[in-house]
Amino acid sequence: MTATLETLAQQLREHGHKLTQPRCAVLHALLSTAKPLSPAEIQALGQGFCADLGLVTVYRTLELMEEIELVRPVHLADGCHGYVLATPGHTHHVICERCHAVIEISGCGMGDFLNFVAERTGYRITGHWLEISGLCADCQHIP
Amino acid sequence: MTATLETLAQQLREHGHKLTQPRCAVLHALLSTAKPLSPAEIQALGQGFCADLGLVTVYRTLELMEEIELVRPVHLADGCHGYVLATPGHTHHVICERCHAVIEISGCGMGDFLNFVAERTGYRITGHWLEISGLCADCQHIP
């Protein structure tokens, strides 16, 4: 099931949140691309739908949507970060270092590795954060 | 080989950098713990060795030491980040979510998983960033 404005709006309502113009504008912005968007980029794109969308509202909306797992933050190694629409379940991001396109990998073949780490360190492992960078199919052909 | 103030200082010199009091203070601070330290924490600890150590100098020193791979940045999922002394080669961090102790895992059993990702996505994989969180041996016994 692919996310649409309707399904996303529905999820907002289910969590008891109001469906407002600014929130629709943020969703529109995120739906318009597979790349992670910064709050400022979301504001710029969102203003096509809600002309006076404020940056503060974008922050508050993203915080809200992160809580109900509608969006997921993407932290890159260089510290910059953005948001993408979330797909349910445990996923990892693969990010093109040239065009920043993102693919989510669901399911994760790291169970064995994590067991090894647990044994080796004595830690009880509770979570992990993995982001993979590379060149997407398109960008491999562009020098 | 465990890093000491002497070996670290040596590396600085080898790269043509001067060995100054503030830089020693930063190294002292990092040697004093296995936890990642923020620039502000490094300044506070470092002032025990160099009373007027400035925060700006800490930033510039960390930048320098990151370049010559004396220290490594640690980004946590919650966005806060710090620095730890680096061990050579490709490593991953395992961080205790309670006391923030860090263990580095060298070597990394993720080759197969990355190949799988490459096949599945069509990306040419160039790098990855993995941080594992859990409870260290000590903290498992504290509720």
Added chain:
DNA sequence: ATGAGTGCAAACCGTTTGCAATCGG
């Protein structure tokens, strides 16, 4: 009608920059 949601302006925090003074080799 009424509380959730909004925009604005200002506060805030961590980081970076310009510059004159200082220190190490």
Added chain:
DNA sequence: CCGATTGCAAACGGTTTGCACTCAT
């Protein structure tokens, strides 16, 4: 001695907060 390094103060960019107004339900 001389350039690398430092500390200070100020600029900076992104994020958060206080508050009065507005909107969705």
